[in-house]
Amino acid sequence: MKELVLEGKKATGERFRKTIKSTKASLYLKRRKLVSLDLSPLEQCNKLQTFSLSQNRLTSIDLHPLEKCSALQGLFLNDNQLTDINLIPLQRCFQLKILDLRNNPLSAIDLSSLASCSQLSLLSFDSSTTIRWEKPSLALNKLPRGLQTYREEIQRAWKQHTARQKQGTRTQRSEKLRMILKKCQEMSLERMSRLLAFENSDLLFDWLLDLPEEYGIQIKDEKVFFTKDLQSKSSETEAAISSLLEKFEEFEKSHRETKV
Missing domain, CATH: 3.80.10.10 (Ribonuclease Inhibitor)
Structure with missing residues (x-):
């Protein structure tokens, strides 16, 4: 004692x-x-x-x-x-x-x-x-x-927290995607998957394959090539990036549903 x-x-x-x-x-x-x-x-x-x-x-x-x-x-x-x-x-x-x-x-x-x-x-x-x-x-x-x-209040607070996290993830992914498009003409699948918070490079590969050709993104020998000029700060560039992110969210949602 x-x-x-x-x-x-x-x-x-x-x-x-x-x-x-x-x-x-x-x-x-x-x-x-x-x-x-x-x-x-x-x-x-x-x-x-x-x-x-x-x-x-x-x-x-x-x-x-x-x-x-x-x-x-x-x-x-x-x-x-x-x-x-x-x-x-x-x-x-x-x-x-x-x-x-x-x-x-x-x-x-x-x-x-x-x-x-x-x-x-x-x-x-x-x-x-x-x-x-x-x-x-x-x-x-x-x-x-x-x-x-406080069951109802807790459930509401949890939903708000989840929504904030999703928005935060989307914002971070958007910023990193803009950085990639601004500074790079090519990047390895592995590195890009890490930067954009993909589970693995295979998932990134599947997403990129689903993208329309209009984005000018090509894959060769485990590398991603950006053949279209998305480095400017024009409204067209912003629209293209936003569309890319929307495409990712659609893909991610379908991927989660498939896993379940």
Whole structure:
């Protein structure tokens, strides 16, 4: 058993110190006027079940030390001044049942890390807080009970995230395609497939074969040749590039459906 020291700062400017035992199961630090607190010592508190920092004046808190608190069941951060919070450290807290974030000016919160907290039964935060789901996967039927309450909002947030990712991928692919057409007259299939985020060069090859001859793209000896001048910044060039991207999206969609 070790003695650990938690350190922080109060709104009065006074230094805060509290000595705790590493075997402590419950830790209540509410109404201490805390504006900051270093949770690093809690990495050694693997028996901690309940932790409360409610009714303080915290504007931020780093929860990473709680990754090691595998027995944590209740975390109370309500009635603070938190504007942002990273819940990723809690994804290893498999016993977590209650998370209270009420009465904090949180503009948005990413709940995706809590999907692994299968015991979560109560999650509370203000209705003004926007729900986000910043992971590519979502299994609605496997969400813990505490997240089921926000099922519709989570599904909507996931769709928005997926749409943003797709748009981001398309934008990146568009920029790289423009770069290729501007700087290159030829390129290996392998390199072009990497630049345009194809799964492999065979997939790129199939796409290029499907393109109409009007684009002036030819394949020979594992190389791609651009025989048409698409290097200018004319509206015709932009239209051709946009059309190329649309052709790719159509091909990619049909390829996914074939795989399924």
